Amino acid sequence: MQYQLSAQRVDATGSLASSHGAEVRLATDMEGRKDAPNPVELLLAALAACMIKGAERVLPVLKFQLDGMRVSLQADRQDAPPRLAAIRYEITIDTPESAARLDLLHRNILKYGTISNTLAAAVPLSGTIRRAGDDRSS
Structure with missing residues (x-):
């Protein structure tokens, strides 16, 4: 079994991961975000x-x-x-x-x-x- 996911930087405060139509917002900035997990x-x-x-x-x-x-x-x-x-x-x-x-x-x-x-x-x-x-x- 294999799994695939892609992620891209949206802006300086976060990124977005997606897999088979589902999306997860990511906290990828240094300050952290309240609306996304690090x-x-x-x-x-x-x-x-x-x-x-x-x-x-x-x-x-x-x-x-x-x-x-x-x-x-x-x-x-x-x-x-x-x-x-x-x-x-x-x-x-x-x-x-x-x-x-x-x-x-x-x-x-x-x-x-x-x-x-x-x-x-x-x-x-x-x-x-x-x-x-x-x-x-x-």
Whole structure:
């Protein structure tokens, strides 16, 4: 499988990426923009989308009841050399499923995620999954 995307500079404050008719505004200026994600935020959005899509992929196989899902991410950037030093996530699931089944979903999300596997090979990736309304993580 191959993916294609093109991006172009629109002006000094931003750029535009497009793929198969969809467009995403990019914050590519030095000051940042309120109406567009910067490159790190785009990377985190790709990881969040990968995790949500991964859950969607395995839900029918696991016969898992998912009523809602949220992924929160944080990345630590180092300056020299400029790179991400760590990425942390928390997946919050609205479900009546047991803790063991929640853990099974978590393992499957990570095992089959193209973006999560790619990033985990390059930067420490750690996180938890928890049930919505639960204070403890697993």
